[in-house]
Amino acid sequence: MRSATRNPIDEVRNVVMDLEMQNYWMPFTANRSFKTAPRLITSAAGVHLIDPDGRRILDGSSGLFCVPAGHCRPEIAKAVSEQLRKLDYTSPFQFSHPGGFRLAEKIASLTPPGLDRIFFANSGSESVDTAMKMALAYHRANGQPSRQRFVSRELAYHGVNFGGLSCGGMVKNREGFGTLLPGVVHMRHTQSQKGTFTRGQADAGHDLADDLQRAVDLHGAESIAAVIVEPVVGSVGILVPPKGYLQRLRQIASQHGILLIFDEVITGFGRTGNRFAAQTFDVQPDLITMAKALTNGAMPMGAVAAGTHIYDTIASAAPENGIEFFHGYTYSAHPVATAAALATIEIFETDGLFEQAADLIGPFQEAVYSLQELPLVTDIRSFGLLAGIDLATAERFGQRGFAALRKLFEAGLMVRVTNDTIILAPPFVMTPTQIEQMVSIVKDVVTRL
Numbered sequence: 001m002r003s004a005t006r007n008p009i010d011e012v013r014n015v016v017m018d019l020e021m022q023n024y025w026m027p028f029t030a031n032r033s034f035k036t037a038p039r040l041i042t043s044a045a046g047v048h049l050i051d052p053d054g055r056r057i058l059d060g061s062s063g064l065f066c067v068p069a070g071h072c073r074p075e076i077a078k079a080v081s082e083q084l085r086k087l088d089y090t091s092p093f094q095f096s097h098p099g100g101f102r103l104a105e106k107i108a109s110l111t112p113p114g115l116d117r118i119f120f121a122n123s124g125s126e127s128v129d130t131a132m133k134m135a136l137a138y139h140r141a142n143g144q145p146s147r148q149r150f151v152s153r154e155l156a157y158h159g160v161n162f163g164g165l166s167c168g169g170m171v172k173n174r175e176g177f178g179t180l181l182p183g184v185v186h187m188r189h190t191q192s193q194k195g196t197f198t199r200g201q202a203d204a205g206h207d208l209a210d211d212l213q214r215a216v217d218l219h220g221a222e223s224i225a226a227v228i229v230e231p232v233v234g235s236v237g238i239l240v241p242p243k244g245y246l247q248r249l250r251q252i253a254s255q256h257g258i259l260l261i262f263d264e265v266i267t268g269f270g271r272t273g274n275r276f277a278a279q280t281f282d283v284q285p286d287l288i289t290m291a292k293a294l295t296n297g298a299m300p301m302g303a304v305a306a307g308t309h310i311y312d313t314i315a316s317a318a319p320e321n322g323i324e325f326f327h328g329y330t331y332s333a334h335p336v337a338t339a340a341a342l343a344t345i346e347i348f349e350t351d352g353l354f355e356q357a358a359d360l361i362g363p364f365q366e367a368v369y370s371l372q373e374l375p376l377v378t379d380i381r382s383f384g385l386l387a388g389i390d391l392a393t394a395e396r397f398g399q400r401g402f403a404a405l406r407k408l409f410e411a412g413l414m415v416r417v418t419n420d421t422i423i424l425a426p427p428f429v430m431t432p433t434q435i436e437q438m439v440s441i442v443k444d445v446v447t448r449l
């Protein structure tokens with residue numbers, strides 16, 4: 001009899017009330033204060049997240065930039081569940097399963113021609129460290145083992161493992177973890193002017209890429225393995241490369257035998273209006289890292305697309321029938337993650353999601369730039385389906401980002417914040433009306449902050 005009156009929302013709420021919250025050490029979270037005002041999500045559907053009270057929250061950041069096709073896609077659930085029943089795991093070392101080859105072929109059909117060898121990892125951070133090790137292995141195989149330095153940028157985010165962290169340029173992420181990897185040189189970031197409300201790429205600033213030349217002049221090209229950049233900087237609040245900047249970086253790198261790594265963990269899979277940002281900017285890197293949208297966020301997976309020349313050079317230096325690259329993860333090309341990724345790419349293709357994303361950019365940016373009229377908004381930067389909205393720092397209270405995050409969540413919108421910046425990165429399946437709704441929530445909340 002009781003089951004007939006059971007309210008599913010009450011059930012979820014009761015389970016949540018039972019949580020002790022003593023054991024889970026949450027990442028990038030103020031753990032001590034979390035339990036005083038826990039923000040919990042218990043389910044999701046389409047462009048909405050659902051909290052224990054059954055409240056629907058619009059997902060304005062696609063999770064962490066990783067759910068372009070919308071939440072809980074039945075196609076992915078089906079593929080994952082079938083795979084779990086058929087083959088849950090097999091070692092990726094010396095053995096494989098057909099899905100790994102199929103997925104690599106699929107990814108290679110999306111990356112720019114020439115970036116055809118796909119290596120699998122389980123996250124963006126692992127993909128970055130893998131790409132860095134590939135760069136080192138390439139130069140060693142090419143008879144230039146002295147090339148061990150990496151050049152990256154201030155304000156960059158390349159994950160939290162030691163390679164990517166060393167290249168990263170977000171101060172809070174780095175401080176407290178010692179000297180990190182030696183031999184990393186940071187170029188200046190590209191946000192030379194604030195408050196310009198530039199839409200898309202700035203006309204000026206491409207010469208900031210000459211910092212790579214300065215690194216060469218100072219340290220010698222023969223010491224530099226690779227330069228790594230996010231084509232559009234994501235986590236720090238959307239920094240768009242000035243026109244010609246990435247081209248100039250490519251030119252200097254090629255001139256000095258330095259590899260160019262594009263970290264496309266955010267920009268990969270349609271976010272800038274093409275499959276990869278390399279295509280949007282028409283710049284060919286030697287290595288591309290990817291993760292997040294690769295499985296629509298449903299399974300942890302990352303990958304590196306390596307230029308044919310990278311693979312061929314490393315392979316030709318290895319003894320015949322010997323292992324070429326002494327690197328890999330227990331879960332590289334995990335069968336279940338592979339199934340999720342194959343299902344995701346199929347959704348992209350059958351639903352025309354790459355095209356849908358490109359079509360949504362106009363309405364998205366139109367809506368986002370209407371926030372310019374708010375007195376608290378000091379700058380807006382947008383490219384593709386990414387936007388960073390800067391708020392004026394409050395004199396008495398310091399940074400407003402987290403206050404905005406909490407208030408937006410209460411008002412029914414999930415965003416990502418960093419310092420004083422609100423980041424929007426909607427799923428590609430948001431309708432223009434939902435985009436309007438998202439921006440109007442931001443408008444209301446920011447007006448009242």
Ligand code: PMP
Nearest residue numbers: 123124125157158159263265266
């Ligand atoms: N590189 C970039 C550009 C990223 O944005 C991120 C994650 N935001 C990473 C690497 C790290 O990815 P993960 O959190 O999956 O390790």
